[in-house]
Amino acid sequence: MKxxxxxxxxxxxxxxxxxxxxxxxxxxxxxxxxxxxxxxxAYKKKAVVNWCPSCATVLANEQVVNGKCERCGxxxxxxxxxxxxxxxxxxxxxxxxxxxxxxxxPERVLTMQRNWIGRSEGARVRFSIAESNETVSVFTTRPDTxxxxxxxxxxxxxxMVEKLTKGTSFEEPVRRFKEEIAKENISEKDLAIAEKKxxxxxxxxxxxxxxxxxxxxxxxxxxxEYGTGMVMAVPAHDQRDLEFARKYHLPVxxxxxxxxxxxxxxxxxxxxxxxxxxxxxxxxxxLFSSEARRLIIDYLEEKEIGKKEVNYRLRDWLxxxxxxxxxxxxxxxxxxxxxxxxxxxxxxxxxxxxxDFKPTGLSPLLSSKKFLYTTCPxxxxxxxxxxxxxxxxxxxxxxxxxxxxPHLENxxxxxxxxxxxxxxxxxxxxxxxxxxxxxxxxxxxxxxYDMGYVPFKEPFKRLFTQGMxxxxxxxxxKSKGNVVTPGNIFNQxxxxxxxxxxxxxxxxxxxxxxxxxxxxxxxxxxNRVWRYVYLSRSIFEETEQSNIQGKAIRKEVKLxxxxxxxxxxxxxxxxxxxxxxxxxxxxxxxxxxDLYSYDLKSSQMNRQERIIxxxxxxxxxxxxxxxxxxxxxxxxxxxxxxxxxxxxxWPQYDQKILQEEEILVIVQIxxxxxxxxxxxxxxxxxxxxxxxxxxxKIEKWVRGKKILKTxxxxxxxxxxxxx
RNA sequence: GCCGGGAUGGCGGAAUAGGCAGACGCGCCAGCUUGAGGGGCUGGUGGGCGAAAGCUUGUGGGGGUUCAAAUCCCCCUCCCGGCACCA
Numbered sequence: 001m002k003x004x005x006x007x008x009x010x011x012x013x014x015x016x017x018x019x020x021x022x023x024x025x026x027x028x029x030x031x032x033x034x035x036x037x038x039x040x041x042a043y044k045k046k047a048v049v050n051w052c053p054s055c056a057t058v059l060a061n062e063q064v065v066n067g068k069c070e071r072c073g074x075x076x077x078x079x080x081x082x083x084x085x086x087x088x089x090x091x092x093x094x095x096x097x098x099x100x101x102x103x104x105x106p107e108r109v110l111t112m113q114r115n116w117i118g119r120s121e122g123a124r125v126r127f128s129i130a131e132s133n134e135t136v137s138v139f140t141t142r143p144d145t146x147x148x149x150x151x152x153x154x155x156x157x158x159x160m161v162e163k164l165t166k167g168t169s170f171e172e173p174v175r176r177f178k179e180e181i182a183k184e185n186i187s188e189k190d191l192a193i194a195e196k197k198x199x200x201x202x203x204x205x206x207x208x209x210x211x212x213x214x215x216x217x218x219x220x221x222x223x224x225e226y227g228t229g230m231v232m233a234v235p236a237h238d239q240r241d242l243e244f245a246r247k248y249h250l251p252v253x254x255x256x257x258x259x260x261x262x263x264x265x266x267x268x269x270x271x272x273x274x275x276x277x278x279x280x281x282x283x284x285x286x287l288f289s290s291e292a293r294r295l296i297i298d299y300l301e302e303k304e305i306g307k308k309e310v311n312y313r314l315r316d317w318l319x320x321x322x323x324x325x326x327x328x329x330x331x332x333x334x335x336x337x338x339x340x341x342x343x344x345x346x347x348x349x350x351x352x353x354x355x356d357f358k359p360t361g362l363s364p365l366l367s368s369k370k371f372l373y374t375t376c377p378x379x380x381x382x383x384x385x386x387x388x389x390x391x392x393x394x395x396x397x398x399x400x401x402x403x404x405x406p407h408l409e410n411x412x413x414x415x416x417x418x419x420x421x422x423x424x425x426x427x428x429x430x431x432x433x434x435x436x437x438x439x440x441x442x443x444x445x446x447x448x449y450d451m452g453y454v455p456f457k458e459p460f461k462r463l464f465t466q467g468m469x470x471x472x473x474x475x476x477x478k479s480k481g482n483v484v485t486p487g488n489i490f491n492q493x494x495x496x497x498x499x500x501x502x503x504x505x506x507x508x509x510x511x512x513x514x515x516x517x518x519x520x521x522x523x524x525x526x527n528r529v530w531r532y533v534y535l536s537r538s539i540f541e542e543t544e545q546s547n548i549q550g551k552a553i554r555k556e557v558k559l560x561x562x563x564x565x566x567x568x569x570x571x572x573x574x575x576x577x578x579x580x581x582x583x584x585x586x587x588x589x590x591x592x593x594d595l596y597s598y599d600l601k602s603s604q605m606n607r608q609e610r611i612i613x614x615x616x617x618x619x620x621x622x623x624x625x626x627x628x629x630x631x632x633x634x635x636x637x638x639x640x641x642x643x644x645x646x647x648x649x650w651p652q653y654d655q656k657i658l659q660e661e662e663i664l665v666i667v668q669i670x671x672x673x674x675x676x677x678x679x680x681x682x683x684x685x686x687x688x689x690x691x692x693x694x695x696x697k698i699e700k701w702v703r704g705k706k707i708l709k710t711x712x713x714x715x716x717x718x719x720x721x722x723x
Numbered sequence: 724g725c726c727g728g729g730a731u732g733g734c735g736g737a738a739u740a741g742g743c744a745g746a747c748g749c750g751c752c753a754g755c756u757u758g759a760g761g762g763g764c765u766g767g768u769g770g771g772c773g774a775a776a777g778c779u780u781g782u783g784g785g786g787g788u789u790c791a792a793a794u795c796c797c798c799c800u801c802c803c804g805g806c807a808c809c810a
Contacts, residue, residue, distance in 0.1 A: 108804080113729050115806045122810085140810060153810090196808075221808045231810045240726090241809050313809055431804080468804095504748070505735060511803075518735075521748055524762095531763090573739085584738065586747035593747090666743050671791040673743055697777095711790050717742050721790050 004486060008495055009629050016406045018135060020395035025402065026327035027348035028704035032444070033330055034341050041087045041447055042319075044339065048157075048224070049318055051079040055360040057322040058083055060391060061315045062116075070436075084329055085316040090441045091318075092117050092312040095442055096228040104462035106509075113432040118313025123297050125232065125306035127152065127278055129164070130204040134377055139227035141312050142273075143300065144293040145234040146209045147281035149253035150245065152216045153198065153231050155224040155295065156181045161201065161344050164216065179293055181220050190292045197219045208305040209296075210282060219244060227311060235265065239271040256289050294673060317440065319391045324355060326389030334376035334383040343377050349385070359549060363387040364428035396437055397444040400424055400459060418454060427460035438463070463515050464579065467511040489649045496628035497523040503581035503627055526631055529624065532595055532617075533635055539614045540639045556598045557609045561657060564616045568653035571623045582628060588623055619651045666717040667692050669701045685710045685712040692718050 004281055005012065018025055030624070036042040050059040054074035058081060063070040088095075096117055099110050105152035113185035122141035129136065140146075154161055155369040155473045156178045165171040177199035198219030207214055221240055222231055235245035236254040254263045256276040263272055275289045284292045300306030320329065328349045342349055365371050365387040377382040429437070430550050438460075471484065489498050500522035506512045551705055567587050574584040600613060625632040636645045659681060665688060667675040674699045679688055689710055702720065711719040 112805050115726065118806080118809065120809075138810075142810080189808090219808095221810095223809065226809045233810090237810070240810080243808090311809080433806080469787085510729090510736095512735085515735080517749060527746085527762095528759060575750075578739075580739090583737090583739095583747080589747055643799080664743085668742085668791075671742090671789090709790070711742090713742060714786075717791085719742080719790055 007490060008486070008499065016403055018399065018402055020392070020399060021325065023348045023350055023520075024409075026351075026395065027399070028402065029327040030330040030342070030347050030349060031329075031344060031391065031412060032394070032398060033390065033636065034344060034347075034455075035451055036086060037331075037341050037449060039089065039447065039451060041088065042084060044082060044084050046080065046082040046316075047085075048078050048080050051081075052075045052076055055323070056361050056552070058320060060318045060393075062317070063393075065151070077379075078336045083318055084331075084386075084390075085318050085322040086394075086443070088440075089312060089314055091443050091446050092119070092314050093310075094446055095439070098442070098446070100455055101458050102460075102463070105460075106463060109431065109434045109438065109463060109465060112589075113439055116314065116435045116439065120311050120313075122309060122311065123300060123306050124228075124309040125208065125300060127205040127208060127232070129216075130206055130429055132203075134160075134163075136205065136230060137228050138230050138308075139309060140232055142234070142237065142293070143296045143306070144278065144281075144284075145237045145255055145290045146207065146232070146296060147284070148234040148236050148253045149207050149212075149214055149232045150235060150251045150253055151214050151241075153219045153222045153233050153235045153241075153244075154201075154216060155222040155229045156218045156231045157224040158222060160230075161218055164203045165201050168202050170200070173551075174199055174201050177218065181410055190364055194220065196240070196247060196604055198244060198248060200248075202457050204707075210299075215250075217244075217248075225315070226313070231264065235271065236265065236268060237271050237273050239273070242268065242271040251320065253280060272639070317391075317443070319394055320388040321391050323389055324351065324357065324364045325465045326392050326394065328365065328371075328389050328628075329349075329386040331386035332374060332376060332383045333562075334379060334381060335385065336381055337376055337378045337383075340376055340378050340383070351389075364387070377400050393436060393440050397440040400441070401448075401454070415455075423453070423456050423458060424460045426462045426464065428464045428466060431465040432468065434465070455608050464509070466508050467506075469512060469514050471514045484516075489516060493523050494631075496631040500525060500585065504585045505582065507578070507580050507582055509579075525585075525592075526628060529592060529620070530631075530635065532592060533614045533621070533639060536617060537615065539610055539617065539641070552606075553608055553612070556600060557605075557612055560594060560598060560600075560616055562660065563591055563594050564619050565653040565658045567623065568619060568651045569658060572650070572653070575626065581669055584623075585627060588620060588627075591620055621645070622648060623649050633648060663715045665715070667695065667698060668717065668719040669698070670722055671719060674698060674701060681715060683715075685714075688712065688718060692720070 001483055002014075008507065020026065020029070033042055050061065050064050051057075052070050052072065052074050053067040055069060058079070059069060059076060064076050067076055068074060069076055096114065096119060098546050099105075101111070102110060120141050122139055123143040124137050124139055125143065125146065126135050126137050128134070139153075161174060161178070165174045171187050177197075181197065196219060198217045198221075199217050200422040201308060204213045205216055207213070217233075221244065222229065225264065225542055229239075233241040233244065233250075234255075235241040235250065237256060244250070252263055252265045252268055254272070255266065255278060256272060257263060257279050258276040260274060278284045278287045278289060278292045284296065287295065297306070297308050301308070308674060330347060330349045332340045332342060351366060352371035354368050354370060355364045356367035357364050358367075360366075365385075372384055374383055374385050375381065398412070401413045401422070404421045405411070405413040408414055436499065436713045445454060445578070446457060448454045449457050486498060495502075497519060501516065501518045504522060505515070505518055545571045567590070571584040574587070575579040595616070600609075605613065621632050621635050621639070622645065625636075629645075633645050636648075661681050662678045663681050663683075665677050665679055666673060667677055675692075675695050677688075677695060679691060681689060688711065693702065698720070702722065705722040708721045710721065710722055711717070
């Protein structure tokens with residue numbers, strides 16, 4: 001990889017190269033963990049987590065794509081395990097709010113992050129359970145539909161289910177139902193379309209608004225992980241609840257009527273989830289639903305039966321991995337002292353080298369006795385190390401900070417270096433990192449900011465997302481193995497032709513299907529440049545004095561000079577503002593085409609003209625240099641220069657020469673192109689119109705018609721509107 | 724279902740602030756050069772009508788705004804990406 005990059009002439013500063021899997025680096029990853037741990041942002045909990053059977057490790061939510069493992073594509077299953085998490089949810093709101101600071105990020109990525117965080121506003125409402133002192137709470141985004149609650153649903157995994165059915169005649173059937181659901185084990189992907197199933201549990205809750213008793217069910221469509229693991233069902237205004245109600249013949253009660261039609265409890269086919277006028281809702285009747293929503297929340301708060309609440313879909317970041325690769329989590333378990341963090345001075349906790357890689361489902365580190373057994377830093381007694389390693393996304397969440405001080409030994413980074421380098425001015429990466437690396441890194445910087453380690457809130461000022469390069473319909477990636485090795489193309493066509501081909505194919509932000517069809521064109525272009533310079537080589541021979549007399553510079557030379565300035569402008573702007581190398585290259589091609597087509601014989605040029613042409617050729621080489629550096633460097637030396645092109649200033653364009661003194665003006669009749677005319681720049685309206693009306697083609701169209709009006713856009717166009 | 728982004732010749736793409744649609748390249752066709760091949764050079768190349776000049780049509784489809792729309796607005800179709808029984 002490094003060799004390929006070097007071969008391609010990509011100018012990284014290899015002095016700053018770091019390797020996240022080296023102890024010098026992961027020492028500081030472990031240090032980060034300890035800082036987060038001390039702040040309460042790293043914690044261990046038992047939870048239902050994603051497990052990839054093929055990788056034999058747990059995964060974070062972000063690493064499960066369509067129910068499959070992000071790395072290997074295996075269907076992910078659920079397991080209950082005790083694992084380490086980073087409390088990214090503490091930063092959910094800040095991650096959303098600070099998107100304002102990310103003005104130069106693509107909207108697409110911000111949207112993806114917004115979706116992922118999934119903020120929803122609503123209320124938490126407490127319901128008491130009938131014939132009991134217990135209460136339960138639900139989260140709802142629609143407190144205005146509270147009067148429409150006709151049943152209550154718990155997730156089958158909810159601990160309350162057992163509690164509420166214990167010792168009743170429902171205990172057995174509910175248990176059987178839970179087993180049935182668990183057995184089905186539908187994948188995450190199919191969950192959305194799976195049939196709704198439920199079971200009444202024999203108990204009731206009291207609706208705090210109207211004190212109605214409504215039955216409690218368990219059903220497979222309620223997620224344990226979101227909200228409180230239970231929902232208040234409002235079938236009239238929620239499609240899922242309606243489907244369930246119709247299947248089990250539960251009542252439906254409309255509490256919001258839309259403007260132009262009247263909904264009926266009996267015939268309702270589709271839940272109405274928009275706004276409307278409140279009905280069947282006691283003192284809130286006749287209010288508009290959005291208004292009622294506010295007032296009901298006030299009412300809930302006043303009566304202390306609920307409160308306004310914001311819920312996020314974002315889950316905490318599960319960072320434990322049962323893999324060898326990754327920094328060991330610097331934690332020691334002591335039978336006396338419990339969970340003890342490894343003291344900073346004992347870092348790094350080295351990855352052992354005597355491990356057995358048999359996939360056991362437990363971390364390979366377990367097999368290293370040397371690693372596992374240690375002493376407790378607190379009491380000195382016998383203790384065991386945490387055997388899981390950290391998600392490698394932890395390593396990559398802060399590497400850009402390390403780049404600022406890559407070899408520092410006593411600290412992860414130097415404050416002065418951060419001040420100088422950070423935040424990153426321009427970050428470039430694939431869109432596939434939108435909610436993985438980019439979200440994690442933002443979280444890290446926010447946490448480090450709050451701890452006073454970094455003086456900025458966002459790591460990356462400007463983000464550019466490259467399109468994905470696909471092959472055989474799938475994104476090219478190391479893990480999928482459908483990568484093109486550029487070696488063969490280099491050998492056959494050379495590195496610079498390959499660079500031209502890649503850059504010319506399409507602008508970098510779009511996805512593209514890999515094709516090397518353009519390689520021959522790229523090679524042809526470079527050959528044409530080479531040949532032109534070669535044919536004009538006498539220009540560069542100082543000794544040869546022009547014996548052509550005369551000072552007049554021919555029009556062709558002037559035109560070429562202007563074209564050169566236009567090209568400088570175009571190439572500079574395309575590269576600087578948009579990374580659009582494809583159009584930059586095409587501009588250079590145009591310049592070259594012009595050079596060929598004017599066919600100036602250097603032997604027939606006077607001194608002035610030779611100086612201009614020489615400059616044009618040199619500028620062309622300079623402009624092409626970022627695209628084909630090896631080629632240009634060689635040409636540069638071939639044309640008699642000793643200093644490397646890298647030390648040469650980027651060419652500047654001259655605004656005055658840039659502008660054409662004769663402008664081609666478009667002549668339209670009723671908006672249709674009919675003719676073109678050349679006029680001097682900034683020619684006044686009356687003059688141009690007069691000229692235009694004198695054109696034979698235009699005269700033909702205008703004859704016998706009445707001119708209703710004329711549109712004049714200076715230096716651009718004339719449009720004559722006829723009846 | 725919701726949220727983004729798209730759709731322009733045979734192909735990759737261009738048109739950056741509403742003003743020449745198809746820059747540049749690939750491919751293809753014809754010609755020149757060459758013993759041949761390769762290479763190079765010249766010309767042509769969205770569709771229709773035409774010998775040509777030219778006319779006409781044309782940026783996924785339909786409607787609209789405008790003197791003027793690939794570009795702005797509304798509706799629809801399809802493709803890609805994200806989220807998705809998220810209460």
